[in-house]
Structures are given as structure tokens and as C-alpha cells.
Amino acid sequence: xxxxxxxxxxxxxGGGWLARFLLNGWNVNLFDPDPEAERKIAAVLxxxxxxxxxxxxxxxxAEGTLTVCTTIEQAVSGVxxxxxxxxxxxxxxxxxxxxxxxxxxxxxxxGSSTSGFKPSELQQGLDRPDAVVVTHPFNPVxxxxxxxxxxxxxxxxxxxxxxxxxxxxxxxxxxxxxxxxDAHIADRFLEAVWREGLWLIKDGxxxxxxxxxxxxxxxxxxxxxxxxFETYRIAxxxxxxxxxxxxxxxxxxxxxxxxxxxxxLTDELIAQIADQSDAQSGHLSIRQLERLRDNNLIxxxxxxxGEDAAAGAxxxxxxxxIRPALPGAIDGAMTTIERVIPTDWTDYNGHMNESRYGQVFxxxxxxxxxxxxxxxxxxxxxxxxxxxxxxxxxxxETHAGxxxxxxxxxxxxxxxxxxxxxxxxxxxxxxxxxxxxxxIHVSLETRxxxxxxxxxxxxLEAIAAAHSALPDPRGV
Amino acid sequence: xxxxxxxxxxxxxGGGWLARFLLNGWNVNLFDPDPEAERKIAAVLxxxxxxxxxxxxxxxxAEGTLTVCTTIEQAVSGVxxxxxxxxxxxxxxxxxxxxxxxxxxxxxxxGSSTSGFKPSELQQGLDRPDAVVVTHPFNPVxxxxxxxxxxxxxxxxxxxxxxxxxxxxxxxxxxxxxxxxDAHIADRFLEAVWREGLWLIKDGxxxxxxxxxxxxxxxxxxxxxxxxFETYRIAxxxxxxxxxxxxxxxxxxxxxxxxxxxxxLTDELIAQIADQSDAQSGHLSIRQLERLRDNNLIxxxxxxxGEDAAAGAxxxxxxxxIRPALPGAIDGAMTTIERVIPTDWTDYNGHMNESRYGQVFxxxxxxxxxxxxxxxxxxxxxxxxxxxxxxxxxxxETHAGxxxxxxxxxxxxxxxxxxxxxxxxxxxxxxxxxxxxxxIHVSLETRxxxxxxxxxxxxLEAIAAAHSALPDPRGV
Numbered sequence: 001x002x003x004x005x006x007x008x009x010x011x012x013x014g015g016g017w018l019a020r021f022l023l024n025g026w027n028v029n030l031f032d033p034d035p036e037a038e039r040k041i042a043a044v045l046x047x048x049x050x051x052x053x054x055x056x057x058x059x060x061x062a063e064g065t066l067t068v069c070t071t072i073e074q075a076v077s078g079v080x081x082x083x084x085x086x087x088x089x090x091x092x093x094x095x096x097x098x099x100x101x102x103x104x105x106x107x108x109x110x111g112s113s114t115s116g117f118k119p120s121e122l123q124q125g126l127d128r129p130d131a132v133v134v135t136h137p138f139n140p141v142x143x144x145x146x147x148x149x150x151x152x153x154x155x156x157x158x159x160x161x162x163x164x165x166x167x168x169x170x171x172x173x174x175x176x177x178x179x180x181x182d183a184h185i186a187d188r189f190l191e192a193v194w195r196e197g198l199w200l201i202k203d204g205x206x207x208x209x210x211x212x213x214x215x216x217x218x219x220x221x222x223x224x225x226x227x228x229f230e231t232y233r234i235a236x237x238x239x240x241x242x243x244x245x246x247x248x249x250x251x252x253x254x255x256x257x258x259x260x261x262x263x264x265l266t267d268e269l270i271a272q273i274a275d276q277s278d279a280q281s282g283h284l285s286i287r288q289l290e291r292l293r294d295n296n297l298i299x300x301x302x303x304x305x306g307e308d309a310a311a312g313a314x315x316x317x318x319x320x321x322i323r324p325a326l327p328g329a330i331d332g333a334m335t336t337i338e339r340v341i342p343t344d345w346t347d348y349n350g351h352m353n354e355s356r357y358g359q360v361f362x363x364x365x366x367x368x369x370x371x372x373x374x375x376x377x378x379x380x381x382x383x384x385x386x387x388x389x390x391x392x393x394x395x396x397e398t399h400a401g402x403x404x405x406x407x408x409x410x411x412x413x414x415x416x417x418x419x420x421x422x423x424x425x426x427x428x429x430x431x432x433x434x435x436x437x438x439x440i441h442v443s444l445e446t447r448x449x450x451x452x453x454x455x456x457x458x459x460l461e462a463i464a465a466a467h468s469a470l471p472d473p474r475g476v
Numbered sequence: 477x478x479x480x481x482x483x484x485x486x487x488x489x490g491g492g493w494l495a496r497f498l499l500n501g502w503n504v505n506l507f508d509p510d511p512e513a514e515r516k517i518a519a520v521l522x523x524x525x526x527x528x529x530x531x532x533x534x535x536x537x538a539e540g541t542l543t544v545c546t547t548i549e550q551a552v553s554g555v556x557x558x559x560x561x562x563x564x565x566x567x568x569x570x571x572x573x574x575x576x577x578x579x580x581x582x583x584x585x586x587g588s589s590t591s592g593f594k595p596s597e598l599q600q601g602l603d604r605p606d607a608v609v610v611t612h613p614f615n616p617v618x619x620x621x622x623x624x625x626x627x628x629x630x631x632x633x634x635x636x637x638x639x640x641x642x643x644x645x646x647x648x649x650x651x652x653x654x655x656x657x658d659a660h661i662a663d664r665f666l667e668a669v670w671r672e673g674l675w676l677i678k679d680g681x682x683x684x685x686x687x688x689x690x691x692x693x694x695x696x697x698x699x700x701x702x703x704x705f706e707t708y709r710i711a712x713x714x715x716x717x718x719x720x721x722x723x724x725x726x727x728x729x730x731x732x733x734x735x736x737x738x739x740x741l742t743d744e745l746i747a748q749i750a751d752q753s754d755a756q757s758g759h760l761s762i763r764q765l766e767r768l769r770d771n772n773l774i775x776x777x778x779x780x781x782g783e784d785a786a787a788g789a790x791x792x793x794x795x796x797x798i799r800p801a802l803p804g805a806i807d808g809a810m811t812t813i814e815r816v817i818p819t820d821w822t823d824y825n826g827h828m829n830e831s832r833y834g835q836v837f838x839x840x841x842x843x844x845x846x847x848x849x850x851x852x853x854x855x856x857x858x859x860x861x862x863x864x865x866x867x868x869x870x871x872x873e874t875h876a877g878x879x880x881x882x883x884x885x886x887x888x889x890x891x892x893x894x895x896x897x898x899x900x901x902x903x904x905x906x907x908x909x910x911x912x913x914x915x916i917h918v919s920l921e922t923r924x925x926x927x928x929x930x931x932x933x934x935x936l937e938a939i940a941a942a943h944s945a946l947p948d949p950r951g952v
Contacts, residue, residue: 138695139710144694144697144698175686181679188676189669189672189691203657204655205654209705212705212706213622213649213703214651217620217649222769223700225772225776226769229756230765235615242750273705273721277706277717286710286712293698293707296780299782303772303776306775311693344779347838348855355832362830384825389869392834394862
């Protein structure tokens, strides 16, 4: 049954949560007293609909239904998850949580997006403190997987486990913060960096642009894939982490950071930062900056997905749970691909680059292979199919964000040979490209042609026989 | 004339510099009294030769010559750049710099890799303080572009400008730090984060693994492409940076960071960190971790290159300076591609995925288009060629790191039609694949076929006529 989430507070963070749930097939109830809320949500949702489906090489589930509610009671009734993202004031949060726990089902997880408050602070005075945990996300919530999941001693293990399970099913990474502290983990780092940044600007050492360059051309690239300690482990070399600390530990005593003081946020300092930021990025609207950021994140996350590393490994794990079953019936064309075209597949002509049609057909051939039993285990055992030629006809342009599907036919399936024909269609049924592809079965040890395993060949022959009864899809 | 760099000190950092110079066609003189130096350099160089060429879609220049020297005098004589990367002790650096300035040419830039010392400290007591600047790199130096270029008031503008010019020619980004301070800019951030990390471990809040996850699944991804302030500018929304600071400024006064104190690096704390790091990454050798890191960085940098954003824009700018001239003579096959196959182009079969052959041929067609005058300006003016079909034959496998070239022929060039034939060869002359590709000239406004500009058609016809006199490269 479709699950339902209640989103209480629909700013940039609440909107990001809403998009995560909705695009993963959940129904969503929204409560936000702000008269601008629906407009704000629509903007976040537009970004998310553009971006999130591009992380995956399969289609996401059908979107759930969004219901705008006028009371918290209405929003939280009967739901499986409640996510609070109201402004960062403890008195306000207490009031909202009292209303939520009074009306939400007993088994609903109630998460707070708070950046700074500890769960025990949020739970004070509530009837059901055990249902409320911190689930702190990072902007853009629809693309970044990290969620700091912070329970207090009042939360039973069952709530923590249920929260982990649901967050993982949304493609997120629940980082279980085992001891609650102010600002959890990540924001302590962000705060330390923010403070240093303010000092550098106040002291006239660097501008916002120079600080951003110092981050994105250097350690930012390291941290996007390995973090701090694994990076330093490498720096320590074969002698290891203890060696690294012995070598660099003394720096902590050097005057390398503005440890002892906090810069005062005078009007002058605020104006200085705002002016520098305008000079750096003022030629772009926030909407344009969001789109640039999201396209960069999509491209980098897809790059990490290709390596099955860091956040890319999370996407692959999530994708495995939403991948459709292999084609069952073989008496007609097999639907081998259903997916969205990501931004990084387009070229200077503004459309999908021709080589990516080849990638879609290559992926389609993988599904045919899996369907006949030539799957990951089969390949690990040293057998596979290699493509020896392909002819692609490009019939219509396609663009980033387009949803396409591929229908595949087995033209020949005998001995070492597998000849496939793929048709790529747009959502409206337009035929966009065809690919006729010849594959040969090989031993991965000798890299030479060899016969397939008997059961694989039998399945392939059965499909080829069924498809030979169909009109020739090539139309010749 | 080939330029020469002297590398003084050949650890991980010196070795990274050495690789940057050598792989960009410079000769390199190495001085390092460590008997293990050559072995260590060889390890870094092996990583760099694997990784750096993969960032580019054209081949790097031919490698320079590496000369191992037995004295600083020998190493620095007649060179254009000296890079000092000896251990972080001021007395040692003073001794080394005295020797360097005594023997290096008057116009050589002398850079120090120091993480912490100010250039004025390094210059103390030197005969030619004006020649010495800080050029602080980030590991892995052969992949990360950031160099903090820190002069003191003793350095004339000419030295700073020459340093910038050379660093840029190596594909690096010289960040001019306009006022010298301890630890420059980036390491102040790294130090602040390191200190917070130590507290989190000491207080038992998080392990090294949890801290790394908190970074790489969240803000690390943001910082790899935008840095701190541009990210927060977006968070401020349409109301801008001043609004963001007004909203989040007060956090600075909250107990969110371990401001006032530095954790003592007791043996116990060091052992705790080392144990956690072993649990996190101990199943992989440092060499394996380096390779994972480098493959992730290559994939992410190539992803940003595709977006022409952040560090990817730097690579594109550098690539433009090393891109070979368009084919001149048209009486034989045109060499359209010379490049290395990057790691992110390979698939589960361990070889380059079939779709990337299509990409190589698509790139080859771009060079043919540019050769006939259908270049970026032409496309910007609304005209282009679209591929309508391609037939690719896969004759031999190719792998990451392989250097390939493409020879292209114009089979037909008349009216709206351009039919090309491409042959992809390995370095040893093996024919690895062929592509026969039909393109049609289009208006980018109507997205329909139209005639090319007269000069483009004339050039295309001339090449087609010349190639028609050759034996048919398809061998039919």
C-alpha cells in the first residue's frame, strides 16, 4: 500500500523532504500556514523533478499525491512519517510537536529537521517523547543522501530501526548519531569553517570568491568522495594513521586557526560579505545558481555511481531496490529500459549526444542478457557476450529530462550468436532511434568466442523462436 | 624550447609536482638525499601516469626527461622553476633556500610547498629573497588544481605574474593570496575541521568512519563544486547573502564548536583514532586507497568538465592550450583524435564500453566539422550537423589508460550530406574499431535539414574529392 508522509513546514528544507517522498512514490500531506508556501514548494518540486530521476538508470516509481492541509491534525492523521521543518525556535517546535503527537498514529516516525537542537530538548514536555527523533537533512534534500538520525535515550530501538529502514528506502543515508550533542556532527564542521571564513574576510585576507576557490579546487574534491580521515590515512602512507598524526599533530598548537574568539557580526562585516558575494555570483539568479549546483551534483553523483563509490554506491544500492523485474513474457517485444535522460548526456547541440543512444542500447542488451540468464553471477564465472557491431539510426532528438523506454527483440539466437534489435521510444510513443546489434558469446578468460551455457542458450533460442513469429520490427 | 624544473625533496608532495611538470612536457631535475627517494618517486609517478592523462580529451605533450641529481647546485642550474618540498622545519628550509638561490638562474621562480610558513619567514637571511614565493599544493598534486601562491612584500609583480603563468600552463589554479598569514587560506579550514574531528572522537560522539560519512554524503559534495559562500548564497534564497547571515549568524554564539580549547594528543587518543581508521579502511592497502581516490577524482573531475563548471572548467581551459591544430593536409586520412581512455569509460567486462567507441567517433566528427569550418561560432550562429546513422564494428578490446588515435575519411560531402568513415587504432597500430557515420546539415532553429554555408560546403567538397582518390578505407 502507498505510504503517506506529513510535511510540517514547507520551506526549502521541508520542500526538499516533500520532493524526496513524493518522487519515491509516497503520498504527501503538506501543512504550512505561510500563504506563500504552495509557491515555494512548487519551486523546490520543479527542481527536484528535474534532478532526482537523473541519478538513476531506471525510472523512479510513479509520483504520489500531494494534499495541502489546513491543520496539523489533518496533515498527520493516518500517516507513516511526520517531518517537522519549522523555524529554529524551541518554543515553536514544542508547540508544533504537541499538536503532532496528539494526532499522529502511534507507530508513525516523527522526525525533526533541526540543525542544532538535541532530541531530548525537542522531547521536553511531550506526551509521547519516544516517537520524536532528529532527522537532519542537507540542502538540496532531494539530491544529498545524508540524514543525521539522532535519538535520545527516550527513543526505543524500534523507532530508530524503523526510521533507518524508511530513510534507506528513500535513497538516503541515515547516519546514526549515537550520542546527542548540540548541532549533531556535520554542522559542527560547517560552523568551524564558517567562523574561519568570517575571520579571513574580516581581516581582509580573502574574499568570498577566493575562499570558495580555495575549497572547490582543492580539499572539496577530496571530501566529496572520501572525507577527512580516510584522506589523511593516505597522506600518512604505509606508516599509517598514527604516523600522520605524529607528523601533523603539532600544527594544532600553531597559530593556524582563530581559535579563541568569534568575530562580531557588525553591519559593516555583513555588508562586506554581501558585497563580495554579489561580485562573485550576482550575475546569476538564485534559480540559475540552484540549477548549476544541481547539474554539477547530478554529474558528480553519476560519476561516483559509475565507480560504485561513496554516495554513488548508495544510489546503486537504492536503484537495486526499485529496478523492475526482468521481462517475463517473451512472446512480444521485451521492455528492457525505462529511464530519464540525465543532463550530463547532452552535448553542444542541446540534445542527447549520439553516443548515449549507444549506451541506452548497450544497457538494453544487458537486460536481454540477464533475461536469458547471463547475469552478474554468470559474468563473474567468466562468461559474457561482447558486441561486435551495432547500427544505430537516429530518428528524433531527445533532451535531458525526457523519459524514454526501449523495446528489444531477439532477431537471432543460435550458438554463439545473439542479434538484437532495439527501438527507443519517447513518452508520447515517438520512435526516437533504433539499434541493430550483433553480440558474440565469449570466455572472459581467453577473450575468445565460445558456446554459452546450455540453459542460457535454451532460453535465448526460445525467445528467438517466439520473436521470429512476429512481423520483422525493422520493417524490411 | 623545453623548460626544466628542479624538484628539491621528493616525497609525496615533491613527487606530485615532479609528475605535473614531467607529464606536461617539462624536463625535471630531482634532488633528494633520501636513498629511498627514487623508489618513492616511482610510486607517485606510476599513479600520475595512470591518472592525469585521463582528465583530458586530447593527448598530453610527450613526457620530459627526468634527471636524478646529487647536489642542489646540479639540480637548479639553468632551470626555469625550482620547487622546494623538504620537511616542515624552518632551519632546514633556510639552509636549502640559501643553496638554491646561490645557484639558480636569476629569472627562475623558486616556490616552496610549505603548508604553514609565511614567505617572509622563508626569505629571512637570503641573498635573493625576491625570487622565493610560497606555492602550496594539495595532494594528489597531479590531480588537484589548487596552488596557493603567496608572495611577501619583497616579491616584485614580475615574479608573481611569471609564477601564475607557469602554474596555469600546467593546468593548475594559482590562487593569489594577497596577504601572507600562517597556514595561508585552505589549511586554516582544514585545521579547524581537524580540531573538531579530534574532539568528536575524544568525546566518543563519532568514529572516523562516521565523520567521513558525515562529510562525503553531505557538504563534501557541495564543496567540490561551489565552495562555502556560493552554497550559502543559495540557502539565503532570493533575499540574498545578508539575509542568510541574519538568519544563521546567531549560531556563532551557540555552543556548536569546541572553540576555546585544543584536545591534547595523548597516546590514548592517537591509538583510538588509528584503531578506528584501521576498522574503517584497514582492509585496503594505501596503494589501493590511492587508486580508489584517484579513480573517483578522475570521474568527478570529468563530470565537472562535462558541465564546464568548477575544476572542470579549469581542465577545459587548459585543454584548449594543448589541443593539436586541426588537420591541415587533406590528401590523406585526417588524424582527428589522439587521446587516453579514462577509467570511467570501462564497464563490467573490464574493457571500454561499446557506447564510448561511439563517443570517440562523435568527437572525431566534431574535428572534421571544425576542419571544414563548422566550428563553435558556426554552431552559435544556428547551424550544425546531426548524425542520422552510424555503424560501428568492434574489432579489438581496449582498456583504461590505452592511448588511441582516430583516422577519419570523408566518403561523401555534397549538399546537406556528410558521410564519414573513422578507424580507431591502438598505439601499436592495431585497428580496434571502425565507424561509418552519416551526418545531415541542419538549422538549429528549425531543427530541419538545410544547406551548409558556401565556404563550409566548398571545404567539405574539396576534402571529399581528395579522399575519393584514395583506396576505399572500408576495404570493400
